[in-house]
Amino acid sequence: MRLKLRYILYIICVYLKGxxxxxxxxxxxxxxxxxKKEVSNPEKVTMKNGKPAMKAKCPDCATGMYKIGSK
Numbered sequence: 001m002r003l004k005l006r007y008i009l010y011i012i013c014v015y016l017k018g019x020x021x022x023x024x025x026x027x028x029x030x031x032x033x034x035x036k037k038e039v040s041n042p043e044k045v046t047m048k049n050g051k052p053a054m055k056a057k058c059p060d061c062a063t064g065m066y067k068i069g070s071k
Contacts, residue, residue, distance in 0.1 A: 028065040
């Protein structure tokens with residue numbers, strides 16, 4: 001419950017500051033490009049050990065990227 005409230009407050013703050021245009025956009029690190037990339041279509045997955053993660057493809061090189069521990 002606290003995490004949902006924290007996420008909602010984060011989204012409100014981002015919109016008030018005029019930051020991200022897409023609230024579903026997430027930044028992930030691409031190992032091949034060695035840079036953080038904005039990804040607009042992350043997929044929520046659960047790893048074998050039960051931890052949540054987000055999975056997406058790099059927009060430049062199409063390498064798979066993971067962000068571990070994000071809900």
